[in-house]
Structures are given as structure tokens and as C-alpha cells.
Amino acid sequence: MKNASGHTFHIPVMGLGFTIDSPIKVARFGISSVVSIIQVDLIEQMREFYCKQSGEEYTPIPIEDVDHRAKRVTAYLDLMQRIVDKQVEDMKNEPFEEGNDIVKYFKLLPEDSPLKGLYVEMTKMQGAEKDVAQIQLRGKIVTGAINVNIMTKVDNLNYAKDGQLLPVEYSDATSALRGFANSTLNSSVVFSAGLNPRLFAFLENFPDFFPDANGIIRKKIILKVSDYRSAIIQGKFLAKKGLWVSEFRIESGLNCGGHAFPTEGYLLGPILEEFKIKKQELARELTQICNQALSQKNRLRLSENSEIQITVQGGIGTSREDKFLREYYNIDSTGWGSPFLLVPEATNVDEATLQQLAHAKQADYFLSHASPLGVPFNNFRKSSSEEQRKERIQKNRPGSPCYKKLLAFNTEFTEQPICTASREYQHKKLKAVLADPDLSEEQRAERSNEITEKDCLCEGLASSALLTNNIPDPHKLVAVTICPGPNLAYFSKVFSLEEMVGHIYGRTTILNSLYRPHMFINEFKMYVDYLRKEIDKNVISMNEKQAKYFSSFKGNLFKGMEYYRTLLTKMVEEPVEFKKKMKEELDALESDLNFATVVLKAAVLS
Structure with missing residues (x-):
């Protein structure tokens, strides 16, 4: 299934500022992106900037206003919506001439897009027939979604100027949520970093998260999850309140940008397989629970055939990987994050950092403990921070x-x-x-x-x-912290939007000359390295609980390895040499895991 625009990928949230205005850059081309709405000072600065850019009057929202956090979010999101709407309106009125955004819109679409096919046919037409086809094409333009992200763990209570603790509705995440709920957007909020009961309960205060009289949910919920268990727990929690999760966005636990949330050795391939097998069951169960709650609230029920989208992101690097994920696992959309840090047309990366990324080595990307959240954090050694x-x-x-x-x-x-x-x-x-x-x-x-x-x-x-x-x-x-995923090591240039999208759709290849294993192998290696480091860190004073955890972790990795051995036979479009190499890499990882087993046993015995 493709997005309504015809694109099969989205740009995930990156940091606080890297995608803060990505919708203004790419939404008119039908590309959906995600904006972080938690850092309200930055949001206010960006609103002032874009008010001046678009000729709108800027009225500051002062911090003295007790609800300034939510109001700043609402004002910025509404401004973005107006800017994007104007961009699309102007684009629809452009002639179909090379260099215009309207031509770029259709050229960016994947080759198998029916809309791309109509555009190509139009270019071959003449006279009145061509005029009619162009009118039809203008009417089929779909804007990319302006989605927002709230990291659920970033939900501090706040204090008034006099030092008094403010009520919970003025906490960071709750204020951001209220800001989105009060905006004019018809889009989604992406919740990441796990379940926040207080925040999720607050959703019930806003009718836009429930079906309206026409059965339409104006503001949808997307949960970023690392495995099926997390999806079902959070999905049921929300469904019991009558809140429907429209999408589960699966992200690799380690092969990702920003904060990393390692699973207990569960690898991306087996996780996707579980979602593939249980997708319909998940939708049916959540629909039933959700409709019971909606009936109790005297609200319109969901259709019994309500669908849930399953998307995936984290470490995707080639069009073949992208296509395999969508076709074999029935994935609805793929997330391409870190590579877009090298695309100034899509993200905000200052020139100095941009050049550092473009010339970085593989060793420049590392998993650190820099985050005050106490969660592993993907970092960049050469950053000014x-x-x-x-x-x-x-x-x-x-x-x-x-x-x-x-x-x-x-x-x-x-x-x-x-x-x-x-x-x-x-x-x-x-x-x-x-x-x-x-x-x-x-x-x-x-x-x-x-x-x-x-x-x-x-x-x-x-x-x-x-x-x-x-x-x-x-x-x-002004020191810059940047948090690319390790997959960025395989991209070594500043790219145009056309180049990056063309790479995603297989029209061109922009990878550097560094040997790049399959994304599943890359993630597997990261998990083996992570396990070995954690065992080494605790080897001297390992207790029974830790030993049990490491044993379970290792066992899940062995299961993942066997899954990938079987999967190789199903990767029919991959060359024989590629699959042979992948098998050799799995064998090497098995040796590494066996060594970790020996170290673990020695630690337990000591």
C-alpha cells in the first residue's frame, strides 16, 4: 500500500531541529515528514522566521503566559499549514515546464505509480488532449502529511515564575499534545519512547482523536515501537479509551538515529515477520476493544474492517531493501531518516556539520551514553558539541x-x-x-x-x-549535536532531493564505495557487539538476574540467525553472490555469538 500521494516512504523525525520545518520543504511534493514539537523556544524562533519569510505579522507568545508551550505549538503548526497550502495552490497554477515544482512533483514519484504513468502519457500528448490531461493531473496532487512527534519520556512538570509547581496539564509533553490537538492540522502524532499513561489518558480530552459524524478521525495516532509486544500493550491501553492507533511504526532498536532502544536480542526481520503474521489479528482485536469503549462513550464506532498501517524505519539503504520490506512483509511505508541529513532541500543541517557528514568515516558514528535520559544515543565524533x-x-x-x-x-x-x-x-x-x-x-x-x-x-x-x-x-x-544512524556511513556527498528520492526508488545509486552488508546483517552485528560489551561490562560482578537476561538475549539472537538463514531462500531477487556473502556473514556472526556464550558461562561460573 502506498501513501495517498503515491510515495512509498516518509521522513521520520530527526532531533529537535533537523526536521522542524521539513514539511515546508517537502510536503508540496507529496512527501510526508515529522516535526518535533517539544522544544517550544525553537518553535517560537522558527515561527518568527517563517512569519517574516511569508509576509505574515508575527505576534510573540511570551513565556509569562502560563500556557505558552501549547500556544506556541499551535501557532507554528497552523502557520506551516498555511504556508504549505499556499505552496500547493501556487504549484497547481504553474505551467508544466521543466524547472517548475509541478513537474518536479510528478518526476519524484516512483516509476510504478499510476499517477506517474498519467504524467508520462501527458508529456506525449498535443493540443486540447494535453490541456485536459494537465487539468486532471493538477486535481490529483496530494500534499504530504505534516505529522508531529512527542517523545513520551520528555514530560517534566513545570514551575511558575514564583516557583510554584504548575498542574499536570502544563507538563512538557502534555502541553505539546494540546498544542497539536488545538491546531488546524489533519494529520498524525507520533508517540515514541514507550507508554506514558498520563499523556495517553490526556488524549481523551480532544474530539479530533475520535471518529467524527462521518467516521473520520482528524488527528490520528502513530506509535513508534520496537517489537510486537510493545505494540499490543500500548495499542490495547489506548483502545480501552476508545482511541484508535492508525499506524505502528517499527524502528530498529540499534540501527537507527537518535536515541536507541535495544530489544532483548529481537532482530528486525523476525519482528517484521510477527507483525506480518498477526497484522489482521491485531487489527481485529484492537477494533473490538476500541468499539466497546466508543459505545460506552456514546461515540460513533469504527468500521469492523478498520485497517492498521505497519511501517518500518532504521538502517534502510538501498532500493532493493526498501522493495523487499514492502513486498515481502507487506509494509505500508518505509522511513528514510539519516540519509536525508545530507539533503539541504529536506532538512536543516548547518554547512560545517553538513560537510563533516559528507566526508565522515565509519568510525565517526558511535553509540554513546551522552543522553541525560540514560538511554543509548547514536552520536557523531566530529560534531562541534x-x-x-x-x-x-x-x-x-x-x-x-x-x-x-x-x-x-x-x-x-x-x-x-x-x-x-x-x-x-x-x-x-x-x-x-x-x-x-x-x-x-x-x-x-x-x-x-x-x-x-x-x-x-x-x-x-x-x-x-x-x-x-x-x-x-x-x-x-551554537554547538551542534547531531545523531545520525550508523547507516549514514555509506553516504558520502551532499545530495539533491531528486537524487535521494531517485536512490530510494532505484532510478540511481548514490552509495559510496564502502562495502555495505544487508541492513539485517548490519543490525545483527550491532546487537552482537552490544551484547559482548554489556557482558564485558558486568563480567566481574554478574548476578543471577543479569546472567538470565544475557542468556535470553543470546538465545533470541540465535533464533534470529536461524530465521535469516531461512529467509535467504525467499530473497529471490537478490543475486546468488549476494546471498552467498550474506550466508558467510551469518556464519561469522555465529562464531562471535559462540564466543560470547563462552565468556558468559565463565562469568556465571566465577
Whole structure:
């Protein structure tokens, strides 16, 4: 199944600022993208910028307004909708001439798109017949969705100017959700990072999340999940409130950008297989639960044949992989994220960082512990934020000023939560570590590195958007944190939108010369490396619970390996040499897993 526009891919959310205005860049071409709506200071800065760009009057929404977070989100989303609507209206009035957006719209479509076929036929026509065909084509243009993202873990309570704790409806994620709910958008909110009961319950306050008199849900729910179990738990939680999940967006636990949420050794292929087998069962079960709740609320019920879309993202790199995912697993859309960081027409990456990415080596991408969330975070060694973090340590001033406080969760030293990346926390924590008499010098050094590895994401993940658009930062914090997935190592150039979309659809190939295993193998390697590092980290003092976890993890990887051996026989379009190489890589991974088994057994016995 394709998107309504005919495209078979979407651009996922990236950071706080990299896709903050992607809809303004690509929606008119029928490409859907996702905007992060949690960093409301950045949102207000972008709204001011685009008001000036579009000739609209800008009226600031001050922080003194207790509901400024939600109001800023609503105002920016409504502005984006107006800008995109105007772009599409202007595009529809353009002549079909090379260089115009209307021609670009149809040329970007996949080759097997019926609409692309109509366009190609039109170019061969003459006279009145051609005029009629062009009118029909203009009427078939579909705008890409302006979807939004809320990371459910980023949901701090907030404080008034007088220091009083504000009610829960003014928390970060809840405010962002209210901002989207009150907007004019007819699109989806993507919830990532797991179940947030308080936030999910808040959805019930807004009628747009329920079917209207015509059975249409104006604002849909998309859940980003790492496996089927997570999907069914969260899906049922929402269905019991009468809330329908229109899409489950599966993301690789490790082969992705931004925060990584490793599964317990469950690999992407077997996860997709489970969704493929249980998709209809999942839809039926959630429909039944949802309709029971809707009846109790005296709301219109869903159709008994309601469908759920299953999409996937994380590490996709070739048109063959993309096609296999869609055709073999019946995937409705694929997410292409990190490669679009090299496409200025689609994302915000400042020139210095853009050139660093274009010339990066494979070793420049690494899984770090930089996030104050305590979740593994895909990082880039050459980023200016990494340089800044190290410089601060050298100057004996580790940590960052903390203005946004989106990730302020720690109360170890303070009554009000502070962020573990903040200068205040790191100063206090390092002092405590140095004063601990039970730690050896080696242990002190290790703890100190763990403390100072945390970096400010609120500023770093937003600054590139400010630099790209020449928007001054009031605090002069311009160091860029960028979080590509490791798959970006195979792309080494700045690309046009046509080049990247052409690569996705197999019209051209833009990979560099670096040998690239299949995405399933790449992810498998990441999981084996992750397991070995975790075992090594705990090998000296491993307890029974940890040993059981690692054993289960390893067992799931072995099951995944056997699944891929069987899958090789079903990859009929792949060349024989490719499948032979993939089998050799699986054999090598089996050896690595066997070695991990030996280490694990030795740790348990000791």
C-alpha cells in the first residue's frame, strides 16, 4: 500500500531541529515528514522566521503566559499549514515546464505509480488532449502529511515564575499534545519512547482523536515501537479509551538515529515477520476493544474492517531493501531518516556539520551514553558539541548551562529536578565521587568519565536549525549535536532531493564505495557487539538476574540467525553472490555469538 500521494516512504523525525520545518520543504511534493514539537523556544524562533519569510505579522507568545508551550505549538503548526497550502495552490497554477515544482512533483514519484504513468502519457500528448490531461493531473496532487512527534519520556512538570509547581496539564509533553490537538492540522502524532499513561489518558480530552459524524478521525495516532509486544500493550491501553492507533511504526532498536532502544536480542526481520503474521489479528482485536469503549462513550464506532498501517524505519539503504520490506512483509511505508541529513532541500543541517557528514568515516558514528535520559544515543565524533564537551572538561568546567530543562529529572542534590548534563549536576556529582573513600583512583576516573559524557541535547539538537537559517541564539550556544544512524556511513556527498528520492526508488545509486552488508546483517552485528560489551561490562560482578537476561538475549539472537538463514531462500531477487556473502556473514556472526556464550558461562561460573 502506498501513501495517498503515491510515495512509498516518509521522513521520520530527526532531533529537535533537523526536521522542524521539513514539511515546508517537502510536503508540496507529496512527501510526508515529522516535526518535533517539544522544544517550544525553537518553535517560537522558527515561527518568527517563517512569519517574516511569508509576509505574515508575527505576534510573540511570551513565556509569562502560563500556557505558552501549547500556544506556541499551535501557532507554528497552523502557520506551516498555511504556508504549505499556499505552496500547493501556487504549484497547481504553474505551467508544466521543466524547472517548475509541478513537474518536479510528478518526476519524484516512483516509476510504478499510476499517477506517474498519467504524467508520462501527458508529456506525449498535443493540443486540447494535453490541456485536459494537465487539468486532471493538477486535481490529483496530494500534499504530504505534516505529522508531529512527542517523545513520551520528555514530560517534566513545570514551575511558575514564583516557583510554584504548575498542574499536570502544563507538563512538557502534555502541553505539546494540546498544542497539536488545538491546531488546524489533519494529520498524525507520533508517540515514541514507550507508554506514558498520563499523556495517553490526556488524549481523551480532544474530539479530533475520535471518529467524527462521518467516521473520520482528524488527528490520528502513530506509535513508534520496537517489537510486537510493545505494540499490543500500548495499542490495547489506548483502545480501552476508545482511541484508535492508525499506524505502528517499527524502528530498529540499534540501527537507527537518535536515541536507541535495544530489544532483548529481537532482530528486525523476525519482528517484521510477527507483525506480518498477526497484522489482521491485531487489527481485529484492537477494533473490538476500541468499539466497546466508543459505545460506552456514546461515540460513533469504527468500521469492523478498520485497517492498521505497519511501517518500518532504521538502517534502510538501498532500493532493493526498501522493495523487499514492502513486498515481502507487506509494509505500508518505509522511513528514510539519516540519509536525508545530507539533503539541504529536506532538512536543516548547518554547512560545517553538513560537510563533516559528507566526508565522515565509519568510525565517526558511535553509540554513546551522552543522553541525560540514560538511554543509548547514536552520536557523531566530529560534531562541534563533542568538541565543546571535551573543551569544557579540559577547562575544569564540565557540563552545560541548563536553560530549557526538558531533560531535568535528577533530584539527587536538589529539590527541583536538574539535568545530568548540566554544569550544576556534574559539579556536585564529581565532587561526591572524589570524596568517596571507597573508590579506587581507577574507579574514580571511570565514574568521572560516565558523569561528564552526558551532553546537553536541548540546545545541541536544535542549534543546527538556527545556524542554517541565520537565527541568533539568545544564549549564544551554537554547538551542534547531531545523531545520525550508523547507516549514514555509506553516504558520502551532499545530495539533491531528486537524487535521494531517485536512490530510494532505484532510478540511481548514490552509495559510496564502502562495502555495505544487508541492513539485517548490519543490525545483527550491532546487537552482537552490544551484547559482548554489556557482558564485558558486568563480567566481574554478574548476578543471577543479569546472567538470565544475557542468556535470553543470546538465545533470541540465535533464533534470529536461524530465521535469516531461512529467509535467504525467499530473497529471490537478490543475486546468488549476494546471498552467498550474506550466508558467510551469518556464519561469522555465529562464531562471535559462540564466543560470547563462552565468556558468559565463565562469568556465571566465577
